[in-house]
Amino acid sequence: MRKNLVILFVVIVLVALLSACAAPAASPSQTTDTEGHETVVPEILTPESGLPSEQLPAPAPPLVTAGEDVVIVYQSEGGIAGSSETTIIHNDGKVEIRGRDRPVRMLQTDAQRVAALVRVFEQENFFDLQSSYLPQNTCCDRMIYTITYYRDGQSKSVTTIDANPEEPAALQRVMQALNSFLAESH
Secondary structure (H helix, E strand, C coil), X not given: CHHHHHHHHHHHHHHHHHHHCCCCCCCCEXXXXXXXXXXXXXXXXXXXXXXXXXXXXXXXXXXXXXXXXXXXXXXXXXXXXXXEEEEEEECCCEEEEEECCCCCEEEECCHHHHXXXXXXXXXXXXXXXXXXXXXXXXXXXXXXXXXXXXXXXXXXXXXXXXXXXXXXXXXXXXXXXXXXXXXXXX
């Protein structure tokens, strides 16, 4: 009897863990920033959505209100917990961090730090990178990242995934600079 209860418990735990990996329905979230601008941040389709990687569209960059001084939008989604976070970096050093089911966090950093980060994007020729570096196999709860860089009225979005051996060195340097910038901004 006790052995049957243990087996039943293990099965229930496994089912719960597997269901936690299921992706929520893709739906855009709409928020209002502290200045009253509405921002729509579309959800990113991930491997958990059931599509093979070659059918996953490159996620659309978040829509930002015209006239804002947004230079970089960094989206991360996935992992075992199915996390989702969008970070919006402005020229003046304002940083907005939006997460699923969390309030918007506002940070302020030095505009010179933003300018230094933008220089890395320029040095690495971000606009020349491919739009997607998603491998054929996007298995196993890896994070998917989309970086959108805005310059002179144009934008370029690049999507990649954790532990991607096909990711070019230029994109690795951009991501390293971006992650360092964010770590120092908190």
